[in-house]
Amino acid sequence: MSAVTLSNIEKKFGNFTAVHPMSLEIPEGEFVTLLGPSGCGKTTTLRMVAGLLDPTKGEISIKGRRVNDLPIHKRNLGIVFQNYALFPHKSIAENVGFGLRYRNVSKDDAARRVKDALELVQLPHVADRYPSALSGGQQQRIALARAIVIEPDVLLLDEPLSALDANLREDMRVELKRIQHRIGVTSIFVTHDQAEALAMSDQIVVMSDGRVEQVGPPEEVYNAPASEFVANFLGASNILSGQCTARENGTVAIDAPLFGTVPVPAEKAPNIPGPGAAKLVLRAEKLQLVAKNAPSDGLISTEAVVETVDYQGQAVRYFVRVGDTQLQAINMIDTRPFAEGDTVRVQFRPRDCAALPGA
Amino acid sequence: MSIEAREARQPWILLSPSLAVITLLLIVPVLFIVVYSFWLRTSVGDVQPGFFLDNWQDALTDRFFRDILLNTLKIAAITTVVCALMGYPAAYFIARAKGNKALLLLLLMLPFWISYIIRTMSWIYILGTSGALNTAMEWLGIINEPIQMLYNETTVILGLVHFLLPFMVLNVYVSLEGVDTTLEDAAGSLGATKWQSFLQVTLPLSLPGLAAGGLLCFVLGAGTYITPAVLGGPRDAMFANLVFEAIITQLNWPMGAALSLLLLAVLGVLVMVYNHFLGLGQLMKGLG
Numbered sequence: 001m002s003a004v005t006l007s008n009i010e011k012k013f014g015n016f017t018a019v020h021p022m023s024l025e026i027p028e029g030e031f032v033t034l035l036g037p038s039g040c041g042k043t044t045t046l047r048m049v050a051g052l053l054d055p056t057k058g059e060i061s062i063k064g065r066r067v068n069d070l071p072i073h074k075r076n077l078g079i080v081f082q083n084y085a086l087f088p089h090k091s092i093a094e095n096v097g098f099g100l101r102y103r104n105v106s107k108d109d110a111a112r113r114v115k116d117a118l119e120l121v122q123l124p125h126v127a128d129r130y131p132s133a134l135s136g137g138q139q140q141r142i143a144l145a146r147a148i149v150i151e152p153d154v155l156l157l158d159e160p161l162s163a164l165d166a167n168l169r170e171d172m173r174v175e176l177k178r179i180q181h182r183i184g185v186t187s188i189f190v191t192h193d194q195a196e197a198l199a200m201s202d203q204i205v206v207m208s209d210g211r212v213e214q215v216g217p218p219e220e221v222y223n224a225p226a227s228e229f230v231a232n233f234l235g236a237s238n239i240l241s242g243q244c245t246a247r248e249n250g251t252v253a254i255d256a257p258l259f260g261t262v263p264v265p266a267e268k269a270p271n272i273p274g275p276g277a278a279k280l281v282l283r284a285e286k287l288q289l290v291a292k293n294a295p296s297d298g299l300i301s302t303e304a305v306v307e308t309v310d311y312q313g314q315a316v317r318y319f320v321r322v323g324d325t326q327l328q329a330i331n332m333i334d335t336r337p338f339a340e341g342d343t344v345r346v347q348f349r350p351r352d353c354a355a356l357p358g359a
Numbered sequence: 360m361s362i363e364a365r366e367a368r369q370p371w372i373l374l375s376p377s378l379a380v381i382t383l384l385l386i387v388p389v390l391f392i393v394v395y396s397f398w399l400r401t402s403v404g405d406v407q408p409g410f411f412l413d414n415w416q417d418a419l420t421d422r423f424f425r426d427i428l429l430n431t432l433k434i435a436a437i438t439t440v441v442c443a444l445m446g447y448p449a450a451y452f453i454a455r456a457k458g459n460k461a462l463l464l465l466l467l468m469l470p471f472w473i474s475y476i477i478r479t480m481s482w483i484y485i486l487g488t489s490g491a492l493n494t495a496m497e498w499l500g501i502i503n504e505p506i507q508m509l510y511n512e513t514t515v516i517l518g519l520v521h522f523l524l525p526f527m528v529l530n531v532y533v534s535l536e537g538v539d540t541t542l543e544d545a546a547g548s549l550g551a552t553k554w555q556s557f558l559q560v561t562l563p564l565s566l567p568g569l570a571a572g573g574l575l576c577f578v579l580g581a582g583t584y585i586t587p588a589v590l591g592g593p594r595d596a597m598f599a600n601l602v603f604e605a606i607i608t609q610l611n612w613p614m615g616a617a618l619s620l621l622l623l624a625v626l627g628v629l630v631m632v633y634n635h636f637l638g639l640g641q642l643m644k645g646l647g
Contacts, residue, residue: 099549
């Protein structure tokens with residue numbers, strides 16, 4: 001039985017459709033991420049599951065029980081809000097123990113569970129303090145402790161890391177995943193950050209303009225994007241319009257401009273049944289810049305001129321020009337990057353490409 | 360002059376006009392009143408300068424003054440409680456309204472555009488023996504004779520609530536605006552009903568505004584003399600009416616000075632108690 005089932009849920013605000021009918025099954029214990037840019041409907045979807053918004057149509061079930069008409073306080077959910085939403089007038093222990101007041105839990109039992117939860121988030125010593133005395137990262141952990149101490153059926157996380165600074169965000173990412181894994185709670189995580197989504201999720205639901213673009217495990221969504229939007233939202237991609245000339249022997253031959261015929265693995269072109277218009281998806285990370293005279297090693301390559309160099313330390317983002325086309329490449333480097341104006345060779349392996357149908 | 364010295368001087372330069380006005384129009388007159396309170400009105404009616412404690416002795420020992428002071432504090436307290444009970448839901452409604460909050464706040468301020476005295480007197484046309492309410496009830500046949508509804512303690516409290524309610528609503532509103540609504544969502548997700556969320560989260564977090572509104576209502580209510588003069592009977596005089604009586608009717612300025620300072624002292628102590636427990640910052644927020 002799925003922990004959460006969304007059947008054709010839709011949300012309209014007046015004439016505006018925030019979420020087009022979508023269905024989703026979340027198995028028990030999975031960590032599912034709703035990923036997309038702001039305004040894509042991911043938070044609206046989460047708020048419908050939470051009971052903070054009513055779906056216009058469709059059905060939401062949690063553990064096999066229809067919850068559409070169940071108010072938020074009866075849904076047994078743990079929610080971690082973007083701004084933490086800790087009660088400023090209550091101590092940390094009172095904050096964490098808040099949900100236990102409304103459950104049949106004895107005082108001793110509640111105190112023990114609060115203590116355990118604080119230990120789980122590695123803040124056992126702050127019980128008597130008030131939220132304002134804690135740092136952002138600590139408040140985030142307390143918000144998580146408060147949400148999980150009630151042993152919710154589902155944990156909902158609404159961009160919980162976005163208010164933290166970059167280094168702390170990466171630490172909390174690992175920490176959050178560790179805790180989720182340890183207690184095994186089914187989790188729905190909302191973010192616009194593709195790195196968070198890729199690092200934490202069992203399944204990613206990529207959304208755009210209120211529609212689901214693709215659902216799949218991180219590697220699949222990353223390596224075999226189902227749409228141009230997904231290809232560009234998760235990392236950067238170069239998309240070249242071409243023609244599929246054949247689908248045989250486990251490869252799909254794409255005749256692409258600049259590079260000639262590229263044999264793409266069939267599993268990375270699941271939506272191309274046979275010859276016809278097709279687009280070649282070439283990830284920026286897979287496009288390698290090498291010196292003009294370097295041996296091509298059997299890779300597909302062409303000559304290009306470096307236009308822009310965006311140096312990031314361990315990596316460099318290049319924009320290169322091949323004829324009239326600008327391509328983006330992100331390369332790890334251990335020496336000096338190429339300079340603007342250099343003539344180089346750009347190359348890639350065909351098996352690193354994916355293909356999409358359409359012109 | 361160093362930059363630091365110049366910056367340290369700047370606030371004082373900017374404040375000087377208001378400091379001058381406050382000194383001339385508030386502090387100096389109050390000092391005059393203090394001096395007056397120790398003078399004496401002789402039996403022939405002229406005022407004798409000097410240092411006499413007679414007025415103060417009268418003000419502090421006469422049971423008549425004490426009873427009216429206690430009655431004044433009681434009326435102010437009842438008014439404050441009524442304002443709190445009526446004002447909180449209104450403020451909550453405005454703060455959580457999805458529509459045009461600015462319009463709702465404007466409607467709240469609308470009564471301030473009409474003179475306080477006229478607003479007070481309007482009750483005579485509603486509750487008077489030939490007022491709207493009596494006329495309507497007679498016409499409907501509910502009563503045969505007009506009922507005397509005016510000129511009692513209840514109408515004084517009614518008039519004060521009418522006058523002071525917006526102050527309460529504004530203060531509570533400001534406080535509620537500062538309470539993050541996701542806190543209620545969070546409480547709900549943890550199992551609290553709407554009402555429990557309100558009691559556990561929203562109400563405690565808005566108490567500073569309620570207290571600030573309460574203080575304003577109490578102080579303004581306790582210091583008023585127009586409302587009891589217009590809507591009260593002979594036995595409903597409040598303390599400020601005594602001051603008015605002493606100064607304007609009896610021309611006994613020294614006594615009036617002592618009485619007004621007594622009221623000032625009592626209310627000053629209340630403000631200090633409030634400040635000790637809650638701080639005046641919230642009050643400033645509400646007024647700003």
